Amino acid sequence: MTSSIPLINALSDIVGKDHLLYDAEELLVYECDGYIVEKKCPDVVVFPISTAEIVEIVKTCNRFEVPFVPRGAGTSLAGGCLPVGGGVMIALTRMREIHEVNLRDGYAVVDPGLVNVHLTREVSGDGFHYAPDPSSQGACTIGGNVATNSGGPHTLKYGVTVNHVTGIEVVLPDGTVANWGGPAGMPPGFDLTGLFVGSEGTFGICTKATVRLTRNPAAYRTMLGIFDDIQTATRAISEIIGAGIVPAALELMDQGIIQAVEAAFKFGFPLDAGAVVLIEVDGLEVSVDDEAARIKELCHQVGVREMRTANSEAERLLLWKCRKQAFGAIGRLSPSFCTQDGVVPRTRLPEILQFIEKTSQKYDIRIVNVFHAGDGNIHPILLFDERDQAQIQRVIEAGDEILNKCIELGGSVTGEHGIGVEKINFMPKLFSENDLTVMQEIREVFNPEGNCSPCKMLPTAGACGMEQIERSHPGRQAAL
Amino acid sequence: MSDVTSDPPQLTPTCETEVIALIKESYEQSRAIVVTGGGHFETYGYPLDSNLAKLSTVNLNQVIDYPSRDMTITVEAGMSIAALQHELAKEGQRLPIDVPCAETATVGGAIAANVFGSRGYQLGTWRDYLLGFSAVDGQGRLFKAGGRVVKNVAGYDLGKLMIGSHGTLAALTQMTLKVKPIPETGQFLYVGLKESEIETYLSSLVRTETIPVSVDLITPEMANLLSIDQSLELPIEFGLLIGFEGTPREVAWQLEKIQTEINTVGKPGVMFAIEEQFTDAVCKGLSETLSSWKSLSNEDQVKKLEKGHSDFRSSTYGNITFQASLKPSAIEKFVKTARTQGCVMQSLVQFGIVRGLLPDMNTAAQVIGSLREELKKFNGSLVVIQSGPQWDSTIDPFDYDSLMLTYMRKIKEKLDPRNILAPGKLFK
Numbered sequence: 001m002t003s004s005i006p007l008i009n010a011l012s013d014i015v016g017k018d019h020l021l022y023d024a025e026e027l028l029v030y031e032c033d034g035y036i037v038e039k040k041c042p043d044v045v046v047f048p049i050s051t052a053e054i055v056e057i058v059k060t061c062n063r064f065e066v067p068f069v070p071r072g073a074g075t076s077l078a079g080g081c082l083p084v085g086g087g088v089m090i091a092l093t094r095m096r097e098i099h100e101v102n103l104r105d106g107y108a109v110v111d112p113g114l115v116n117v118h119l120t121r122e123v124s125g126d127g128f129h130y131a132p133d134p135s136s137q138g139a140c141t142i143g144g145n146v147a148t149n150s151g152g153p154h155t156l157k158y159g160v161t162v163n164h165v166t167g168i169e170v171v172l173p174d175g176t177v178a179n180w181g182g183p184a185g186m187p188p189g190f191d192l193t194g195l196f197v198g199s200e201g202t203f204g205i206c207t208k209a210t211v212r213l214t215r216n217p218a219a220y221r222t223m224l225g226i227f228d229d230i231q232t233a234t235r236a237i238s239e240i241i242g243a244g245i246v247p248a249a250l251e252l253m254d255q256g257i258i259q260a261v262e263a264a265f266k267f268g269f270p271l272d273a274g275a276v277v278l279i280e281v282d283g284l285e286v287s288v289d290d291e292a293a294r295i296k297e298l299c300h301q302v303g304v305r306e307m308r309t310a311n312s313e314a315e316r317l318l319l320w321k322c323r324k325q326a327f328g329a330i331g332r333l334s335p336s337f338c339t340q341d342g343v344v345p346r347t348r349l350p351e352i353l354q355f356i357e358k359t360s361q362k363y364d365i366r367i368v369n370v371f372h373a374g375d376g377n378i379h380p381i382l383l384f385d386e387r388d389q390a391q392i393q394r395v396i397e398a399g400d401e402i403l404n405k406c407i408e409l410g411g412s413v414t415g416e417h418g419i420g421v422e423k424i425n426f427m428p429k430l431f432s433e434n435d436l437t438v439m440q441e442i443r444e445v446f447n448p449e450g451n452c453s454p455c456k457m458l459p460t461a462g463a464c465g466m467e468q469i470e471r472s473h474p475g476r477q478a479a480l
Numbered sequence: 481m482s483d484v485t486s487d488p489p490q491l492t493p494t495c496e497t498e499v500i501a502l503i504k505e506s507y508e509q510s511r512a513i514v515v516t517g518g519g520h521f522e523t524y525g526y527p528l529d530s531n532l533a534k535l536s537t538v539n540l541n542q543v544i545d546y547p548s549r550d551m552t553i554t555v556e557a558g559m560s561i562a563a564l565q566h567e568l569a570k571e572g573q574r575l576p577i578d579v580p581c582a583e584t585a586t587v588g589g590a591i592a593a594n595v596f597g598s599r600g601y602q603l604g605t606w607r608d609y610l611l612g613f614s615a616v617d618g619q620g621r622l623f624k625a626g627g628r629v630v631k632n633v634a635g636y637d638l639g640k641l642m643i644g645s646h647g648t649l650a651a652l653t654q655m656t657l658k659v660k661p662i663p664e665t666g667q668f669l670y671v672g673l674k675e676s677e678i679e680t681y682l683s684s685l686v687r688t689e690t691i692p693v694s695v696d697l698i699t700p701e702m703a704n705l706l707s708i709d710q711s712l713e714l715p716i717e718f719g720l721l722i723g724f725e726g727t728p729r730e731v732a733w734q735l736e737k738i739q740t741e742i743n744t745v746g747k748p749g750v751m752f753a754i755e756e757q758f759t760d761a762v763c764k765g766l767s768e769t770l771s772s773w774k775s776l777s778n779e780d781q782v783k784k785l786e787k788g789h790s791d792f793r794s795s796t797y798g799n800i801t802f803q804a805s806l807k808p809s810a811i812e813k814f815v816k817t818a819r820t821q822g823c824v825m826q827s828l829v830q831f832g833i834v835r836g837l838l839p840d841m842n843t844a845a846q847v848i849g850s851l852r853e854e855l856k857k858f859n860g861s862l863v864v865i866q867s868g869p870q871w872d873s874t875i876d877p878f879d880y881d882s883l884m885l886t887y888m889r890k891i892k893e894k895l896d897p898r899n900i901l902a903p904g905k906l907f908k
Contacts, residue, residue: 104683105807105832127687149633162637163608178883185805185832186594188863189884190891194607194640198633218689242549244572244661284691286733287726343629345550375631376550415631423634430634431624438623439636441894445887457635 007064011046011088014056019047019094030089034077035422037338042069042089049094051169051177051207058205058452059175061088067451070205072113072144075136077339078420080148080200084455090205092143098122099208106213107166107183112143112206116150119211128213131158134416135324146206149198151416153249153323156374157282158214160416162197167210170196170203173452183210195442200418201453203446217248217282221292222310222319225299229274230254230357230369232303234349236277237373239298241346245291247374251278251323256333256368257381261322264329269322273305277373278323280316326370327381333368334383340399341417342406346376355405356380363398365391377415378406404429419457427459489533493540496614496622496653502535503651503900504620512900515647517558517589520581523867524593524646525877525905532902535651537588543567544654545628551659552611552628557588557652573659576603576693578767588652594644597767598694598723601830609658610639615650618896628656641891648902649895663725666693666759669735671720671742672749675819678812681720682829684745690734694723696766697811697827699819710765712758715750720829721762766826800838800867804851806860808832817854821847835865845875852879880907 011020021027022044031039043066048054061068067087074081083089095111098119102108103126110119116137120129133152134140140150146168151160158164167181181193196203227233233252240250253261254275262269269276277299281291296307310316330337344352353369356378360367371379380402384391403413403426413419413426427436440458443450491513493499506513513533516522537558544554548571555564561575561582568574578597579590589595591613596605612626625638642652673681678697685695698706698721703714724734735753742748754762802823806814811827814834818825822839838844852862864877880888885907892899 102807104686104809106686106830149637151631155631159604159608160631160633162640163604176883178887179881180884182859183832184807184858184860186803187805187861187881187884188878189880190645190888191607191640191643192884192887194643195637198637215687238549241551244551246660284689284726284730284733287730290727290729343627343631345547345552345629347547347549372631376629377631410627411629412627412632412634414634415629416633418633419635427635430627434621434623435625435635438617438621438638438895439625442636442638442641442891445890445894 004064007060007066007088008044010060010064011044011057014053014060015046015048019049021045030071030074030083030091033071033074033079033081035079035082035420038079038082038421040083040086042083043086045089045091047091047094051171054090054171054205054207055175055177057088057090058171058173062175062449062451065451067454069453070112070143070147070201072141072147073115073136073139075140076144076148076420077341077417078414078422080418080420080453080456082421084421092141092205095207096141101213102183103128103213105183107210108213109183109208109210110142111208112141112146114142116140116142116145123213124216127216129216130211131155131164131214132161135327137324142209142211143206146197146209147199147201148416148418151372151375151377153251153372154280156250156372157246157248162194164212164214165193165197165209166212168193168196168206169208170206172204173447173449177207178204181210198418200420200456202443202456204452219285219288220248220280220282220316221288222316223279223292223295224308224310224319225277225279225304226270226273226306226308227275227277228303228305230353231350233275233277234353234373235302236299236304237349238347239302240279240295241374243294243298245294247279247291247295248282249278249280250372250374252276252369252371252373253278253323253326254369256366257326257330257370260329260332260368261326263332264325265318265322267318267322270306278319323370330368330381330383334366334385336384336386338382338384338395338399340378340380340382340402341414342378342380342403342411343415344376344378344406344409344411346374348409348411349373349376349378352378352402352405352409356402359398359401363394365394365398367398372415375415376411421456424457424459427457488531491533491535492538493535495540496616499535499537499540499616499651499653500620500622503616503618506533506900507619507898510898510900512903514902515592515651517586517592518560518581518584520585520589521593521646521866524865526908527867528902528905537586537651537653540653546571548573550630552630552656553659554628554654554656555587556654558586561585561587561590568659569662572662574662575609575657575659577605577609578763580768587655587657591643591652591655592645592647598696598721598763598828600828602691602693603660606643607640610643610655611658612656613639613642613652614654615642615652617650618898618901622653623650626656630658646902646905648906649892650901664727665731665756666723666725667731667735667756668754668759668762669720669722669724669738669751670714670754671722671751672715672717673720674749675718675812675816677746677748678718678815679809680746681742681748682808682811684741685722685829688738688741690724690738690741692722692734692738693725694721694766695829696721696723697815697829699815699825701824702769702826705769705824706765709769710761712754712761712765717749721766723762769826800841800844801865802836802838802848802851802862803865804834804836804855804860804862806832806834806855806858810858810860814854814858814860818851821850823847823851841872845872848875878906
């Protein structure tokens with residue numbers, strides 16, 4: 001599809017001429033999200049300010065028979081907002097209002113374009129926060145989090161996005177506005193809010209979200225376990241989880257990542273360590289020391305080299321900065337990198353990490369690891385030079401082999417990034433034909449014409465427009 | 481597989497393959513069936529044709545996989561909640577969802593009915609614990625969604641559709657659940673209060689330094705029922721039951737702390753920590769009293785009530801229970817109104833849920849209408865969760881939003897196109 005003057009005029013009438021883009025150079029910014037392997041420019045990008053404008057945009061797209069796709073900050077990592085087949089991209093970044101904060105009843109109603117961390121900042125003075133905290137929380141939007149059911153380091157204890165969204169307003173692909181769920185108890189009917197979260201924009205466009213606000217813990221203890229090798233570190237993680245301890249966060253960084261973040265942030269990580277594990281417990285002041293002591297004991301039992309504890313809030317925040325901005329530091333290791341997002345049962349972590357090491361050797365591709373160890377959610381990062389076509393091919397094959405191993409170990413190919421366009425080919429490996437047919441049928445309930453976020457998640461969605469995607473090659477990706 | 485040739489027929493498959501065959505046969509013959517577990521929610525929703533064949537999952541009751549160190553378990557749908565908890569307890573783990581009548585309630589049934597209790601807000605409900613499932617839809621298609629790992633966003637989260645769909649979309653056959661360690665101890669604090677003080681105390685709890693796993697408000701009439709059913713001897717007044725779990729040190733610290741906090745808010749009535757040995761009775765009572773009451777005959781109810789508080793209406797108790805949803809801050813006003821209409825109530829206050837028993841079958845339609853009017857003021861809603869044999873067909877068990885109803889119908893048409901799974905149970 002190429003943009004037509006009547007379509008542009010119609011969209012301009014809705015959002016105003018200052019709030020749409022159709023110039024080829026300006027559209028380049030929107031050709032991909034954090035997954036840059038596949039690219040396609042939309043024909044038009046519109047920036048609505050209200051639900052009413054989105055309704056009109058959707059109806060206009062339907063009238064002109066062009067596909068449309070919502071986009072938040074574009075930090076997603078699986079091509080979820082790639083405009084397959086071109087069409088209209090509905091960028092939600094102007095809709096960033098906090099409509100209501102109700103601390104008494106423990107919720108907030110927010111726009112989809114609100115940056116995740118801005119909500120926490122709004123309520124932190126009152127001792128509350130919004131619990132899902134993806135590492136990209138300084139940029140990603142709540143609407144994007146709803147679409148991908150985002151996780152983050154602290155979701156180990158507090159749950160992912162769906163556990164904190166109690167209601168949504170959505171514009172369905174036919175332009176209908178639906179309100180499901182809300183702040184009050186448990187309204188009658190199916191849990192369409194829960195179904196919608198994680199549907200990657202294929203059921204419609206989230207235009208408001210009612211989210212839970214969580215009290216800040218009274219106390220934290222943030223520790224750093226320093227291990228000689230990654231196998232010992234993963235054994236420690238298995239011991240902690242196996243002992244029934246659920247810390248607030250349990251994050252592993254291997255030697256490659258340690259070197260990169262140390263160069264970037266000068267925290268004082270030992271550069272010769274095989275791995276470090278960032279462990280945070282939170283809760284009552286009366287209990288965090290006991291829990292921290294149990295964790296330290298388990299780490300010592302498996303042979304931790306050293307356990308450190310953050311002695312101040314500043315030190316704790318610096319540790320978290322190192323973790324959350326680890327991806328930003330990877331540029332020090334390699335000109336390009338490709339991040340994977342697999343999940344294995346937590347006790348299989350040592351196995352998958354050994355496999356990743358062997359895969360690294362087999363394909364002669366350096367792989368570093370920083371991940372949510374407590375959830376078994378791995379993020380092997382494959383380092384390469386995108387100017388070398390041979391390396392690119394090896395990166396693709398190595399990544400596929402790792403994800404296939406995750407499936408073999410009883411896991412999944414995505415814990416938080418989503419399927420998008422990147423992992424469509426893995427869906428038949430995870431799901432049977434019946435499973436995929438049922439999912440396709442549920443999509444048809446909301447999106448019968450398939451014009452909203454086409455060609456995402458399900459291979460049964462067809463290959464409409466896929467031939468128009470520019471297959472580039474793995475390159476630098478945004479932080480997860 | 482065995483067919484019991486009584487009326488209505490009872491189908492009791494022993495494996496997934498038999499479930500598929502039975503539903504496929506029903507589909508081909510366009511013959512309606514009802515999927516049942518423990519049978520505790522048979523009177524939920526609109527009344528069904530009493531001659532419908534029942535497909536019971538109770539013989540699908542095996543543990544499929546229990547990697548306890550991963551803190552997940554995969555079981556068949558017909559396993560009882562008690563059997564599940566027994567299995568988990570061997571490894572020091574549990575599923576922290578309060579399901580009444582755990583000996584007979586099944587895992588699949590509890591998911592299908594979305595049963596949960598007081599600890600749900602802090603510890604989660606089925607939507608927080610169901611990681612993956614297999615089910616057979618109304619065409620006899622076996623399908624699954626989710627997986628067996630604790631974090632997974634591959635594919636649509638169809639588990640959310642199964643929860644609370646009461647077997648109208650598919651028959652659950654297997655599920656993988658996240659589990660948690662059993663806490664070392666648990667204890668309740670009882671706080672007596674006046675009706676006019678409810679919101680003062682509830683709002684103060686929002687900022688407590690403690691972390692209660694449950695906060696229940698009980699009306700004096702409910703305190704009476706709870707006392708009778710569980711021999712707890714609670715004061716017959718408005719009461720807050722605040723639950724804590726953890727190590728003995730954590731629980732002791734929190735019990736002390738919250739009493740201090742409550743004393744700074746106002747002058748509560750009697751306040752005491754319920755002795756540890758009664759913790760199970762309180763949990764059981766809070767989850768079961770309203771539902772077990774339903775199973776008593778009127779004569780039994782009257783006898784029990786006569787032993788209770790003199791103010792309690794003991795004439796013609798019906799057996800309709802309801803669940804109202806509203807913002808927690810509106811609970812005081814709603815409870816006050818509902819009590820004047822003779823309702824016996826318990827509130828899961830953190831959720832904004834009030835569950836109650838209606839006073840009289842004869843006035844049920846009028847009272848429900850009146851409660852729904854009251855709830856409109858708070859953007860709330862009301863569902864009838866148990867109805868009686870003398871069902872008044874003028875009472876609508878649900879007050880769906882019209883668009884919700886439209887999409888519920890569309891979803892059912894996809895999974896159950898011949899409308900054979902509990903037809904008419906959730907909508908006509």
